[in-house]
Amino acid sequence: MRTISKDRLISEMERLVVEAATVLDDKVVACLRNGQGQEPGERARHILGEILENQAIARTTSIPICQDTGVAVVFVELGRDLHLDFDLTEALNEGVRRGYQNGYLRKSVVRHPLDRVNTKDNTPAVIHLSLVPGDRLRIRFAPKGAGSENMSRLAMLTPADGIEGIVRFVLETVKLAGGKACPPIILGIGIGGNFEKCALIAKEALFREVDDRAENPIDRALEERLFEEVNKLGIGPMGLSGVTTCLAVKVNSAACHIASLPVAVNIQCHAARHKETVL
Amino acid sequence: MRNLLLPLSESVRLSLRAGDEVTLSGDLYTGRDAAHKLMVQALEKGEPLPFPLNGETIYYTGPTPAKPGQIIGSCGPTSSYRMDPYSPILMKHGLKVMIGKGPRSEAFRRSLVENRAVYLDVTGGIGALLSQRVKAMELIAYPWLESEAIYRLRIENFPAIVAYDSAGNDVFTF
Ligand code: SF4
Numbered sequence: 001m002r003t004i005s006k007d008r009l010i011s012e013m014e015r016l017v018v019e020a021a022t023v024l025d026d027k028v029v030a031c032l033r034n035g036q037g038q039e040p041g042e043r044a045r046h047i048l049g050e051i052l053e054n055q056a057i058a059r060t061t062s063i064p065i066c067q068d069t070g071v072a073v074v075f076v077e078l079g080r081d082l083h084l085d086f087d088l089t090e091a092l093n094e095g096v097r098r099g100y101q102n103g104y105l106r107k108s109v110v111r112h113p114l115d116r117v118n119t120k121d122n123t124p125a126v127i128h129l130s131l132v133p134g135d136r137l138r139i140r141f142a143p144k145g146a147g148s149e150n151m152s153r154l155a156m157l158t159p160a161d162g163i164e165g166i167v168r169f170v171l172e173t174v175k176l177a178g179g180k181a182c183p184p185i186i187l188g189i190g191i192g193g194n195f196e197k198c199a200l201i202a203k204e205a206l207f208r209e210v211d212d213r214a215e216n217p218i219d220r221a222l223e224e225r226l227f228e229e230v231n232k233l234g235i236g237p238m239g240l241s242g243v244t245t246c247l248a249v250k251v252n253s254a255a256c257h258i259a260s261l262p263v264a265v266n267i268q269c270h271a272a273r274h275k276e277t278v279l
Numbered sequence: 280m281r282n283l284l285l286p287l288s289e290s291v292r293l294s295l296r297a298g299d300e301v302t303l304s305g306d307l308y309t310g311r312d313a314a315h316k317l318m319v320q321a322l323e324k325g326e327p328l329p330f331p332l333n334g335e336t337i338y339y340t341g342p343t344p345a346k347p348g349q350i351i352g353s354c355g356p357t358s359s360y361r362m363d364p365y366s367p368i369l370m371k372h373g374l375k376v377m378i379g380k381g382p383r384s385e386a387f388r389r390s391l392v393e394n395r396a397v398y399l400d401v402t403g404g405i406g407a408l409l410s411q412r413v414k415a416m417e418l419i420a421y422p423w424l425e426s427e428a429i430y431r432l433r434i435e436n437f438p439a440i441v442a443y444d445s446a447g448n449d450v451f452t453f
Contacts, residue, residue: 004358043300043440047402050438054405063407064343064353106343106354106426118425147358147380148402179451180358180381182403238402239381239451240440244372271404 002079002135004279006086013095018074018103020275021064024055027210028247028272035184035237035244044242047182049238051270056244066271069105070143071095072096079134089127092139097121105136105277108146128200140207142274148185149179150265154199163222166191166263167229173265174230174246179239181271186210186248187226187270190264191219193254198262205250206268207276212250219251226251237270247272248257282436286334287376287397295397295441297448303399303437307336307378308419311357313427315365319332322372329420332373336425339379342406352408356380359398362388370394378439380409382401382451392447400442400450412437 036048058065074092097235100107100122109123110116132138153173157165170189177185191200209242214220226249236242247270256262285305295301308330310318315449321328341361352440359379366377367390373398377401380403383391391398415433422428443449 046300050402050405050408054408057411058353058407061407062346063349063410065407067343067355067406068403069339069353070411071342089396104344104346106341106352108341120425150358177383179400180360182380238400240400269404 001081001083003083003245004137004157006091009091009279011099011100011122012279013139013141014099014102014141015065016275017096017099017105020141020143020177020273021069021103023106024058024065024273025266025269026208027036028270029055029149031210031247032156032184032270035097036158036214039242041179041236041242043239043240044244047240050243058230060075064105065121065273066145067106068108068145068147069100069122070145071109072122073142073144073203074125074127075140075204076127076129077132077138078129078260079136080131081135082137088129092127093123093125096125097123099178103248115274138276139279140274140276141261142207143268145269148177148181148269151181151234152202152264152266154195154262154264157263159259159261161261166222167226167262167265170226170265171229171233173267174235175233175266178235181267182271183235183239184244184270185267186272187246187268189226189249189251189266190266191253192256194260195198195262197254198264199266201252201254202264205252206272207274208250210272211246214251216253219253223249223251281416285336285434287336291376291395292375293395293396293445295444297441297444297450299381299441301399301439303439304435305426306320306431306433307376308340309430309432310337310340310423311339311427312361313424315362315369317421318367319368319376322368328372330431332369334373334375336376336378337374338432339377344426345416351410351416354410355403355406356401359383366390382449383399387444388447392445393427393441395445397441397445398443399400399439401437408451409437414450437449
């Protein structure tokens with residue numbers, strides 16, 4: 001049976017953490033450039049210019065793109081033919097700990113929401129594990145800042161609300177977020193599932209490539225419609241008006257109860273950092 | 280573009296109009312949620328503040344740690360609305376300039392107008408760029424808060440937009 005060492009996993013996790021904080025994905029950069037080209041307003045172009053210049057500086061100096069280096073969110077797919085002789089959660093957290101410490105990243109996790117004592121190493125990470133065929137381990141990592149996460153919402157709609165209800169809720173969420181979520185944003189939208197499944201698939205939608213499209217034609221059509229309607233709101237870069245409010249909309253769907261229509265909107269800011277690896 | 284010297288003089292502060300694009304140079308203090316809470320608690324107990332608020336500037340940021348040889352790490356603004364419950368109390372005690380990102384509450388706006396203060400908006404998520412405009416950093420108070428402690432920064436050509444002017448006009452669409 002194939003195996004991998006604990007040290008290798010820890011050092012890979014550490015590398016993902018440090019790289020994600022300083023190197024913005026080329027495809028996200030391309031979307032920002034494209035947005036800048038389409039903005040009629042000088043202020044919006046100027047703000048997108050600052051964002052583009054910032055990621056270039058971060059890339060060359062290894063200073064984090066944003067000071068909010070987030071909560072560590074990790075999606076792990078474990079091949080069922082891979083044998084691990086160590087505690088996976090513990091090893092992932094150790095990689096996160098080393099990444100945030102050795103990478104000089106901000107530690108933004110408190111141990112309890114009300115006593116608010118900082119854990120000082122940014123652990124625990126939020127880890128989602130699934131078992132898949134094969135003998136590989138796929139790790140997808142994103143540091144999720146609070147600015148956009150705090151503006152995310154979930155609603156338990158009814159089947160009668162239908163697609164119009166979903167669109168209304170998404171637009172309302174984006175308007176409430178306004179400039180607070182550091183637009184241009186990317187929307188991760190979950191429809192269906194139950195209360196927690198819906199939030200989870202919305203989060204996972206944010207891990208999709210910024211230029212891909214949903215496979216399901218219903219989801220794909222919803223992505224296109226929302227992309228247009230969100231960008232018609234006029235919120236613009238940093239909420240100071242413009243046509244680039246969102247860079248992409250990602251819809252993930254799941255089966256649900258006959259009486260339910262959950263919808264979750266997870267907002268990602270323009271610092272759309274994520275990295276993945278397969279071991 | 281106008282380059283403004285911090286702390287702002289009263290005449291400059293009152294001349295600013297929502298939408299003005301400016302650059303900032305001079306000294307300011309950092310502070311976010313935890314430091315605001317501690318300052319307001321100190322005022323309520325009649326204890327002295329870590330620095331005199333009179334005419335001063337607070338920038339809402341919690342930077343990443345500086346690497347060896349650097350002055351500061353990534354240091355962009357955090358969302359200002361979380362400071363809305365505290366700002367009116369600090370303005371009552373002399374605070375005149377606040378810098379952060381995003382819109383504020385109506386209660387904040389009223390207090391801002393009463394105190395003829397201003398609120399400036401800096402683009403969020405550009406902390407690497409902004410780190411290069413910081414020329415000095417000194418710890419002032421609450422060291423246990425680490426990134427959230429109060430620091431004095433000397434900045435040069437820090438890009439900002441006048442988001443709420445002293446008359447209460449603002450630039451936000453939403
Ligand atoms: S919302 Fe994103 S870009 Fe804005 S401050 Fe938070 S992490 Fe940074």
